[in-house]
Amino acid sequence: MDTNFGSVDLNPVNADPKLANDSPEDENAFEIPRCSVTDCKLSTDIVLESCDGVRYGAHAANLEAYSAGFPLAASTQFSGEIVHLPEHSNVLRLLLQYMHNERQPDSSGIPFKVLAPLAEAVEKYMVFSAMEVCKIRMREAMPHHPLDVLCYAVKHGYPKLSNKAAPRTLSISLHDMSRAMEDRPDIILKWVQYREHWLHLLKYIFEKPPTVLHRGGLSECELWAPFHHRVLREVGANIGEVQQFDDLLERQMRQDLDDCSHCRTRVANWRYAFAKRVADVPTFDAVI
Numbered sequence: 001m002d003t004n005f006g007s008v009d010l011n012p013v014n015a016d017p018k019l020a021n022d023s024p025e026d027e028n029a030f031e032i033p034r035c036s037v038t039d040c041k042l043s044t045d046i047v048l049e050s051c052d053g054v055r056y057g058a059h060a061a062n063l064e065a066y067s068a069g070f071p072l073a074a075s076t077q078f079s080g081e082i083v084h085l086p087e088h089s090n091v092l093r094l095l096l097q098y099m100h101n102e103r104q105p106d107s108s109g110i111p112f113k114v115l116a117p118l119a120e121a122v123e124k125y126m127v128f129s130a131m132e133v134c135k136i137r138m139r140e141a142m143p144h145h146p147l148d149v150l151c152y153a154v155k156h157g158y159p160k161l162s163n164k165a166a167p168r169t170l171s172i173s174l175h176d177m178s179r180a181m182e183d184r185p186d187i188i189l190k191w192v193q194y195r196e197h198w199l200h201l202l203k204y205i206f207e208k209p210p211t212v213l214h215r216g217g218l219s220e221c222e223l224w225a226p227f228h229h230r231v232l233r234e235v236g237a238n239i240g241e242v243q244q245f246d247d248l249l250e251r252q253m254r255q256d257l258d259d260c261s262h263c264r265t266r267v268a269n270w271r272y273a274f275a276k277r278v279a280d281v282p283t284f285d286a287v288i
Helices: 060-066 089-097 112-124 128-140 146-156 159-169 174-180 185-205 224-235 239-256 261-279
Strands: 046-049 055-058 077-079 082-084
Touching: 055 060, 055 089, 089 112, 112 128, 112 146, 128 146, 128 159, 146 159, 146 174, 146 185, 159 185, 174 185, 185 224, 185 239, 185 261, 224 239, 224 261, 239 261
Parallel strands: 046 082
Antiparallel strands: 046 055, 077 082
16 A cells, blocks of 8 residues: 655644734634534644535644644645645544544444545544544444445455455446446456356356265155255345355255255255355455
8 A cells, every 4th residue: 555645734833824813904814713623622723624615623733643644645735724635524523533632432323424434534544543443333334335345445455354345245246346446457356256256156056966865766855846946046146145055055954854864965965065165265365
């Protein structure tokens, strides 16, 4: 990851006096806003403006102490002494709370539409005090937002998280994946190669499972065909169901095959053969 953040002069001695003193002689002068963090008594010496036009007073010393290069020179524009940032105000306000020597904000109630860009901003500005908690919250959001979490994990170097998120994205279309990672064609290719292993497993499910001879030399009894049909119908062509195939076999076996020990043995052999193939599927980070 490129960590060359450049440098921005945040030294308050270089600030325009008009920012600190609202001079009546200049209609364009204004005061630096107070810090938005409750009960903060530090003086503000720089103005940060969100993409939706909300201005926040901040502390240059805190920005330098709690991040590894804030703000990013490549993503800022200057207008007088105002630093324009691409983050929305609901993200920037939370980000600034992590720039203080006090209890961190409660992240449990942050909606995902705010959490995801906050996690990105934390990584971009290298706000170390917020990285781990954002990663934890993103992991918790994985069941409902697997693609967003996967993109976040691979972009910022969290292989354990990407390995957990990737299997949940198997049902996502290549179109959606390409849109989410349009700036990372290497990751799109990696995802396609990863999904290919699961497509082979889906194909295996629809092949004839190993047989177990019944009494009289029969390869199956009258119970097998309805059971097999129901299993395949439930899997369908949904690659996302492949991961639940073992549970499906066990559940359907108990429901349909209690009266035939030979069929149950056949299912056990099928489950074992399937598990061996699943074990051979590489984790997402191991795909070359």
